[in-house]
Amino acid sequence: RKEVEQDPGPFNVPEGATVAFNCTYSNSASQSFFWYRQDCRKEPKLLMSVYSSGNEDGRFTAQLNRASQYISLLIRDSKLSDSATYLCVVIGSNYKLTFGKGTLLTVNP
Amino acid sequence: DAMVIQNPRYQVTQFGKPVTLSCSQTLNHNVMYWYQQKSSQAPKLLFHYYDKDFNNEADTPDNFQSRRPNTSFCFLDIRSPGLGDAAMYLCATSRDPQGPSYEQYFGPGTRLTVT
Numbered sequence: 001r002k003e004v005e006q007d008p009g010p011f012n013v014p015e016g017a018t019v020a021f022n023c024t025y026s027n028s029a030s031q032s033f034f035w036y037r038q039d040c041r042k043e044p045k046l047l048m049s050v051y052s053s054g055n056e057d058g059r060f061t062a063q064l065n066r067a068s069q070y071i072s073l074l075i076r077d078s079k080l081s082d083s084a085t086y087l088c089v090v091i092g093s094n095y096k097l098t099f100g101k102g103t104l105l106t107v108n109p
Numbered sequence: 110d111a112m113v114i115q116n117p118r119y120q121v122t123q124f125g126k127p128v129t130l131s132c133s134q135t136l137n138h139n140v141m142y143w144y145q146q147k148s149s150q151a152p153k154l155l156f157h158y159y160d161k162d163f164n165n166e167a168d169t170p171d172n173f174q175s176r177r178p179n180t181s182f183c184f185l186d187i188r189s190p191g192l193g194d195a196a197m198y199l200c201a202t203s204r205d206p207q208g209p210s211y212e213q214y215f216g217p218g219t220r221l222t223v224t
Contacts, residue, residue: 004151034212041197041220042217042218043199043215043216043217043218044152044199044215045215046212046213049212087151087152096154096166097142097154097213098154099151099152099153100151101149101150101151102151
């Protein structure tokens with residue numbers, strides 16, 4: 001089983017749609033969780049951290065289920081500018097960042 | 110203001126010709142990382158420095174070396190680039206390896222082409 005696995009995508013959605021990404025991780029000792037966004041040919045940028053209680057930032061909601069070793073990202077009211085690759089990132093006890101392969105989202109007008 | 114700077118942004122080298130990529134940071138972060146990212150793949154950690162302590166990933170080829178002469182700068186040396194080393198190389202920094210200040214800040218990357 002891969003350390004971090006994401007929906008393979010790609011996702012193509014119309015503007016205004018709600019889209020959800022899922023991510024599972026294999027190491028139960030993982031400590032911290034993030035979603036990064038990467039635009040084409042650009043560097044990854046932190047979108048949001050994922051807290052145990054779940055957290056929301058505007059149109060974005062992140063959730064963590066430690067029992068199931070599962071992380072999700074929900075984007076509401078999709079905008080054209082949300083088109084990017086979304087990377088699930090997990091940090092283990094050795095503080096190593098492990099990235100998922102990413103899920104490509106395209107929001108269409 | 111750029112916080113993690115990578116030079117050059119694009120590098121072309123010949124097969125087997127040593128190449129050095131550079132990274133500098135204005136954040137005064139303790140930790141600096143080098144990642145390799147190939148097309149449609151996740152960034153893969155090559156190694157990182159925690160202050161002066163070098164930490165190599167077990168599967169990083171010996172062909173890849175790194176130097177950190179001071180807090181601000183970190184270099185990636187590829188001793189004999191092969192065609193398979195063509196990729197985007199990302200430098201990142203973080204204040205600490207653990208805790209709430211763990212966020213990693215990435216530079217814009219250097220895209221390496223091997224001819």
